[in-house]
Amino acid sequence: MKVYAGVDIGGTNVKAGLVNVENGELLISHCVPTQSNLGPKSVLSRTTKLLERLIIDSGLNQKEIGGLGISAPGMIDLATNTTIFLTNLHGNWKQVHVGDWMKSTLGLEVSMLNDVRAITYAEWQFGAGKGVDSLVCFAIGTGVGGGLVVHNQLVLGFEGTAGEIGHQTVDPNGPLCGCGNHGCLEVYTSGPAIAAEAARGVLQGWDTKISDLIDHDLNKLTPKIVAQAAEMGDEFALEIWQRVGRYLGIGVGNILTSVGVKKVIIAGGVANAGDLILDPIRAEIKNRVFLMPVEKVEVVKGQLGSTAGIVGMAAWRAKQDVMEKASDPKV
Numbered sequence: 001m002k003v004y005a006g007v008d009i010g011g012t013n014v015k016a017g018l019v020n021v022e023n024g025e026l027l028i029s030h031c032v033p034t035q036s037n038l039g040p041k042s043v044l045s046r047t048t049k050l051l052e053r054l055i056i057d058s059g060l061n062q063k064e065i066g067g068l069g070i071s072a073p074g075m076i077d078l079a080t081n082t083t084i085f086l087t088n089l090h091g092n093w094k095q096v097h098v099g100d101w102m103k104s105t106l107g108l109e110v111s112m113l114n115d116v117r118a119i120t121y122a123e124w125q126f127g128a129g130k131g132v133d134s135l136v137c138f139a140i141g142t143g144v145g146g147g148l149v150v151h152n153q154l155v156l157g158f159e160g161t162a163g164e165i166g167h168q169t170v171d172p173n174g175p176l177c178g179c180g181n182h183g184c185l186e187v188y189t190s191g192p193a194i195a196a197e198a199a200r201g202v203l204q205g206w207d208t209k210i211s212d213l214i215d216h217d218l219n220k221l222t223p224k225i226v227a228q229a230a231e232m233g234d235e236f237a238l239e240i241w242q243r244v245g246r247y248l249g250i251g252v253g254n255i256l257t258s259v260g261v262k263k264v265i266i267a268g269g270v271a272n273a274g275d276l277i278l279d280p281i282r283a284e285i286k287n288r289v290f291l292m293p294v295e296k297v298e299v300v301k302g303q304l305g306s307t308a309g310i311v312g313m314a315a316w317r318a319k320q321d322v323m324e325k326a327s328d329p330k331v
């Protein structure tokens, strides 16, 4: 068994785990609140402690850990493992040398990736995309991220930025997005966008089961509730999923036309809506894509859930080790 560590630094939590990179099995995982308001040093030192505790609790010796992969939500200099800009972390982590810090404190070799590229890599290696040579993954939660695998390679692009497919324009006159553009796919399809659309109906007194499900308390409104209402046959909730799926279908169609992937994986919390969101995507791409065999493209839900990023990063670091050894003339 080859064991590597994976860490997912998120806006809310830092998750860490030890992974058998031969089969993607998560052996053990722990989680602490990120508290990014305390600054990068505090987050990194707590992440080091988290990993140390993880190794002790696993009963493994530190020497048995092959290396460490770390994902973060934003732009990262992949050559130096330095963060360039993390949108959801306090202070945006400009020029934080995460790789150097971890190597000096834990003595492990480090690789980094954007968080959704890590999910994409995990789903490709061990989940819904196993055995497929070209795929796209959309991870839909608070935002909409993505990743691409083309011809058996995770596409990194210029400075690791390939895959920001939640920020493709789907409406030139659309509302402002957090990224600065107007009418991004994310504006219409993120978890908060789904909840906001549902809130509009509730506040306007529409006849919808959503009002009862949240006990008329808008704070309880989540995409999960909107899915529950739709499964009960609620017309308004069904309409919301149709609209979200239609926009996603436009975004997926753009990817199919430009890259020609075989499989589309919808991951992240919102994907739990299942066919409520997948069916309208399947329908929309057939309406819009004509220059590739769209009828053979599968649109499926991600399989690895919320720990996909940890698994993906551990496996990604293991792959870098294999590649570095292969290119080292001394070995």
Ligand SMILES: [Zn+2]
Binding pocket: 166, 167, 177, 178, 179, 180, 181, 184, 186
């Ligand atoms: Zn955007």
